[in-house]
Amino acid sequence: MIRIKKVDNRPLTLLERLYFTEVAAGMLVTLRHFFRNLFKPSNIVTVSYPEERLPLPGNARLRTRHRLKVRADGTPKCVACYMCQTACPAYCIDITAAEYNDGNPAEKYPRGFDIDLSRCVMCGMCVEACPEDAIAMDTGDIPGGALTREELMMDKRELLRNLPGEPSLLGASTRLHNEWDRKVKKK
């Protein structure tokens, strides 16, 4: 339903055109906020990211940091087909393929699987392209800033280690968050 708000376009009264009363009325509003927030900071809506984080609204459609899924036996589901690397518009995936020589039906696996998050645009093309459903962007972890480039490089170990929900060790913002998290939990 469309709600219509009628704007009252009457000409200003003399008192309003003198500004002073209107300015005073405006200042009453801002001052109320000022003093309320001064004495009761809990009203402030700012979330001090990255130390504090709001729970993300439903993970289903969110593209967050990548992870590589594993099979029941712990081997990566990825078959090193290079689909994701080809699809990636930011050229930030770097896969080194290797062969299983033990008769494993998967035949290939990634020896190295690096994603450079400093270039990644979080578009999710890699997830779409993967024929094996091996790569996912559902960790719920939004890569924030880092103090060095290396901190934003994810290698295979990092990608495989982080199961959804598990706090990652990646990046300065995450580190700050984890410190804060630990402090809050201690209390």
Added chain:
Amino acid sequence: MTLPIPDFILLNKGPLVFLGVSFLKVCVVFGAVMGFAALLTLAERKVSALMQDRVGPNRASVFGFALGGLFHPAADGLKLIFKEDFVPRWGDKFLFTLAPLLALFPVLLLFAALPFGNYIDIAGLRINLQIADFNLGVLFILAVSSLAIYGAFLSGWASRNNFALLGSLRAAAQMISYEVALGLTLVGVLMVYGTASLQDIAQAQGELLFGWLPAWGIVYQPFAFLLFLAAAQAENKRTPFDVVEGESEIIGYFLEYSSMRFASFMFSEFIEIIVISMLAATLFFGGWQVPYLQASGFVFPWGTEIPLNHYLVVLLQVGSISVKTVFFSWLLLVIRWTVPRFRFDQVMTLCWKGLLPLALLNILVTGVLIWWLA
């Protein structure tokens, strides 16, 4: 053993003491003003944040202590010093360098005429707590503050940039217009106290009206105070009168400035806030006067007397003007963050068709009242 004192010092003892004391006063006032202006840059952001339900800057920290953002002015200063000092290639380099100085120095000079206390007796030496006691203090302030227009205008001219030049045109038009209104709003106060010396005006406000009401300027000239506040805010080029700069979408006269040159424009604006606050306190709210505080201590209208030490009285007086200045600075910040910006034609209309006639009317009414009462 007596120290051999050169004849020169003995002969010129008076002037030398005067020089030394004046130098000391300048240093103290300069330090206080610069410190307060630096804190104002933080207060501006904190006050606006609180008014908008935000927390404001709080990240700059030393050894892990942020102290609610207290280090931000220092961090900003450091950052600005290390920025590139850019001079436009086709600009006028001399004027380009001169303009920020011309913006900053006049406002600093204004503190010479503003009294921050009555006098202090140290070892038989009576020191006037004002850097220079002009008998034309108010006129001095109006004259010197109008010099700041050169800073605004030359910066746009010397940048060789059309947007900056248009910005300076707006600045010059607005500042010159409001200069007139500002001067006229003060005439009423001068008429009431019959002097243009700020120290004399402050002293006159120590008297009592009807035996109990402090004879502050606001009592005589409440209307002039409102006009003064509006004109001063416009003269200071801050919202709601910031079409000059319009940081969010229009382009101001210091467009081409970077680094500390830009900072000096910014800083002069904050120092101007202090000047306006101090001027408002001095002219309309008793200056350094504390109600019922005489040179010997408190004398209340119902007869109670609390004698106080001379130094305590001086401390109270200096504290009084400081508290008033801080309060008005805060009020100006609140106004700036409350009222939306005027359009340029509205700014001009308000000045020439609003403030100016009202100020003239105020003078007329004041004159008639003074004549009638006398």
